[in-house]
Amino acid sequence: MFKYSYRTFGRELVFLLAAAAWAVPFVILVMIALKPGDEMLTDPTSLPQQLDFSSFPQAWEGSSGVSLGAALLNSTVITVGSVIALVAIGSICAYVVVRREGRMGKGIYGLFVAGIILPFQLGIVPAYAVLRELGLAGTYPGMILLYTGLLMPLTVFLYTGFVRTLPKDYEEASYVDGASRIQTFIRIVFPLLRPITATVAVLTGVMVWNDFFVQLIFLSGSPLQTLPVAVYSFVGEYVSQWNVIFAAVVIAILPVLAFYLIAQKQLIQGFTGGIK
Template structure:
């Protein structure tokens, strides 16, 4: 039985201090976003005397090249489309690699692992030239295709490790009942992949959502600018109005925090390899 003692109290105090330290940057960000432009940073950690949301309104309206609302929609479409493609294609590919052992499967799996190790930035220039020639620069289709290719090794790696740990009993029973490979995967295997599916969706979604370099190169200056690029543009446009910059950053961070709070349980279950519903 667990007994609360002095060591437990010290442990709780340490964890609380760590949590406060983790939240400190967010607190500073929020306080400065509510401060008037003339007093940003002048109040330290104290809440400003006359906090307001004018900076949020100005940041949401943008600087004439686009609004944060449009950038938010672009990020949702690109991240959502990429995650769906990664879940569908990655789970199917991992299922085949896991259930068809052999030299070819081993070689393909090694290639996927190599894709995780090698930095994709080494191929940005030829990728950009190829996408520009195909008319895929600055639009949704190009970004979804790009992120699906870049993150597919990561998706297949996570799915493969999870599928290999699954028992084959349900699949063999479905095969005896006359189900084909695709039907067995859709109706039997994929429901068992819910924990790792949530993990892949969360991790890849956050990677796409927070990515700046790739989005700056492929959609920067277009009508489909994403949230990180829009925040970067706000820094240049409001260099003397830091409260507006801080407000833009808060708007960009809020969706990520909500996604993490509501999905952390599924993320942990996916890493621990649990298969219970």
């Protein structure tokens, strides 16, 4: 029977203090975004004397000819497309790797692990050359294809650890009923992968959404500017208006924060692994 003690209170207090420390940057971000321009320059760290929401419409209009709304749409299309491709391909690949016993399965898994270790920056130049020759540089399909290749090793690694916890009894019963391998995977295995699928979707989605380096290189000169690149352009145009820059950052993090809050239960289950 659980008994609330001083040790429990101390543990909860430590967790609350840690949560407060993690929340400080977000509080400062919102505070500065809601401050008027003159107050921002005179006293940036204090609480705003009056709330000023005018920086959000100004941030939404964007800079350098790219609105924040268009950048939000571009980031959404690239992120959602990449996550769908990673989940669809990575889950099947991990399932085959785990169920294929012997050296071949272990060798393929080792190649994916090596893909996590090696820095992807080593292949940026040849990847850009290939996409340009194919006419995919600066396009939605090109960026989705690129991120699918870059994050596939991590996706397979996460799925593989979870698939290994799945008993084969469900699959064997499906085979007895006359289902094929692909039918077994779609109807039996993939629904059991829902916790790790949420984990993969959140992790890879955040990586694609927040990525700046790849998007700056492969989308340079195209109209498909994403949120990180659009927010970066604010620094040059609104260098003295940090409230506008911070408002743009708040707008940029809201969608992925909402997605995380919705999928956090499945995310925790994916990290713990296994099924009951």
